[in-house]
Amino acid sequence: MKRYVVCGLSNRGLASFVLPLLDHGDTVAGVVDPDRARVESFNDSVLPEGHERLPWYAPDDFDRMVDELAPDTVIVASPDHTHAGYIVAALARDLDVISEKPMVTTAADAVRVLNAERDSKGSVLVTHNMRYIPRHRQIKRLIQDGRLGRITHVALDYHVDVRHGGSYFQRWNRVRALSGGLSVHKGCHHLDLVSWWIDAAPEQVFAYGALNYYGPGSPHRPRDAAGVPYTGADLYERDPYYRAQAGSGAFAFAEPGGVRTGLYGLAYEHQYPTDTYLYDDEIDIEDTYSALVRYDSGASLAYSLDFSSPWEGYRVLISGTHGQIESRHGRTPDGTPLPGSDTFTFSPLFGEPETIEVIVREGGHEGADPLQRSDLFGEPAPESLRDNLLADARQGALAVATGEAIWRSAVEARPIDIAELLAQS
Ligand SMILES: NC(=O)c1ccc[n+]([C@@H]2O[C@H](COP(=O)([O-])OP(=O)(O)OC[C@H]3O[C@@H](n4cnc5c(N)ncnc54)[C@H](O)[C@@H]3O)[C@@H](O)[C@H]2O)c1
Known part of the structure; x- marks a missing residue:
């Protein structure tokens, strides 16, 4: 029986990897995620009965996790920009990797992965599920x-x-x-x-x-009569995208000032400490x-x-x-x-x-x-x-x-x- 560790207790990591693996009787030995509270909430409220709590590791503790848990395969299901670091670190330890798509976010990181794989006993598979x-x-x-x-x-x-x-x-x-x-x-x-x-x-x-x-210049961005964009609850009330999303389940927006949650109601307090809007400057x-x-x-x-x-x-x-x-x-x-x-x-x-x-x-x-x-x-x-x-x-x-x-x-x-x-x- 293979031992897996999962980097990123994401929606995808949960639904496609952790829960099906546990259901199938495989071993999920540990999880790397900066959001310790999310991992503990999973252990408290989602982990099916009869399974050991998943040990939590911070991203910087990847190597310690490998030393302590001796996995065979590393599953990478964290935000895309973090894939390259985990893949290269796993290959450096001669481990196999299953990476969510996209394998990485830049061609330069793709080259890093290809070089690391060439020098490793491990190999990489990418979940191009289409x-x-x-x-x-x-x-x-x-x-x-x-x-x-x-x-x-x-x-x-x-x-x-x-x-x-x-x-x-x-x-x-x-x-x-x-x-x-x-x-x-x-x-x-x-x-x-x-x-x-x-x-x-x-x-x-x-x-x-x-x-x-x-983004900031969206033709759908609600504004008042003076052209000033609305924010908070005033924005949501008038936002056609928000109204289209309301009640749609997994993709639902957080209410203004509310905690954003994903599958199984698990919160992303670490990932989204403040409200985000479709019209933010950072887009x-x-x-x-x-x-x-x-x-x-x-x-x-x-x-x-x-x-x-x-x-x-x-x-x-x-x-x-x-x-x-x-x-x-x-x-x-x-x-x-x-x-x-x-x-x-x-x-x-x-x-x-x-x-x-x-x-x-x-x-x-x-x-x-x-x-x-x-x-x-x-x-x-x-x-x-x-x-x-x-x-x-x-x-x-x-x-x-x-x-x-x-x-x-x-x-x-x-x-x-x-x-x-x-x-x-
Ligand atoms: N194949 C598919 O059809 C499919 C579908 C959805 C998502 N995905 C992929 O799955 C991955 C996860 O996406 P999602 O939308 O489910 O994510 P998500 O936003 O639901 O969760 C991200 C998780 O990663 C954690 N995280 C943040 N930084 C991290 C780090 N440095 N190391 C480890 N964990 C970190 C967050 O705390 C959170 O738990 C992405 O690569 C995405 O592209 C693939």
């Missing part, structure tokens, strides 16, 4: 079986709805130094998915990006991107991503020399699926289009998370190995570098080569 969504595997199979011929072009138009999108701008994700910006934090999912679908590595990116919906990232990516296979991607949409999901068109796949998958903010989400279309270049029913599984991220956990914590299934489902450090690095290339291209108004970013050390 690969595991059953309908994405159906698409991968059609491509792998050659039904589309050689892939020439992908158009992916991804929308994050007003509730989910707004949540990023109230949390740590809204600061580039903490998340890499949303082209890294969120875009890495989509950029990895496309690379995996078409089995190609990104080479060059050109992009535009802007902060259109959130320094984009909420809208349009990008072109060229791949080493000769294929290209037209990608757009926005964080304030009336619906959540995507339209994707994958074109090859012999056929095309078209899929539209999404839901409204209240969870109603959009028409057409339960099928996608395969159209041979010459011949009749085929409507394909989407396979649906139970569990987080449309059934992706339980399948991924079973590969990560047990032996990978033969189908997972055939479909190359587990993302390694190099693939994690490419997704991060492409996300960074997107925001850099937007800021610097020039094409960015992925090799240029990954040449940094």
Whole structure:
């Protein structure tokens, strides 16, 4: 039986790792998190009966924790900017690492990880769980079986709805130094998915990006008749994003002056000691991107991503020399699926289009998370190995570098080569 330690008792760390591992009878030997009170609240009120309390360690005590607990694998589920430090420290101790996406927040940190892995007996897997969504595997199979011929072009138009999108701008994700910006934090999912679908590595990116919906200049920021922005309860009363979020569960805002909580009602008093608003000056990232990516296979991607949409999901068109796949998958903010989400279309270049029913599984991220956990914590299934489902450090690095290339291209108004970013050390 393997021994795991978890860095970051985050929502994700709890729901995807700690609780499923305990449920499965695995050992979670300890937790690293600066928020001791959060870990103790977990032990007091969430830890299932019959389990030992999880010992708490501060971030600076990572090495002491490894000495005392002798884990086999380090799970990294803390805010994105902290991943690189834990991954490199774990590899230096020859431990295996399972890192949440994005593997790191910058291409320079990705290079640090790749170098550390080269010198270690340990290795890194990155939880690019979009690969595991059953309908994405159906698409991968059609491509792998050659039904589309050689892939020439992908158009992916991804929308994050007003509730989910707004949540990023109230949390740590809204600061580039903490998340890499949303082209890294969120875009890495989509950029990895496309690379995996078409089995190609990104080479060059050109992009535009802007902060259109959130931040101090938001067109939705409530102001009084003199143009002065409201704050506190007066703001929330008038804030369309807050009203859209109210009662929506995990993404709900804290009431002004209230304590922000996450899953299982666990507080984030350490992480959010004061109120945060969607219009704060510290927001320094984009909420809208349009990008072109060229791949080493000769294929290209037209990608757009926005964080304030009336619906959540995507339209994707994958074109090859012999056929095309078209899929539209999404839901409204209240969870109603959009028409057409339960099928996608395969159209041979010459011949009749085929409507394909989407396979649906139970569990987080449309059934992706339980399948991924079973590969990560047990032996990978033969189908997972055939479909190359587990993302390694190099693939994690490419997704991060492409996300960074997107925001850099937007800021610097020039094409960015992925090799240029990954040449940094
Ligand atoms: N694969 C997915 O679909 C998916 C979904 C959600 C989140 N994630 C990823 O999971 C990770 C956690 O995100 P979240 O939104 O659940 O986080 P969160 O905001 O819920 O929690 C962050 C936790 O990390 C702790 N923390 C802060 N600084 C730390 C440090 N230096 N060392 C250790 N812990 C620290 C905080 O105290 C808090 O407990 C992120 O990397 C995120 O990108 C992945």
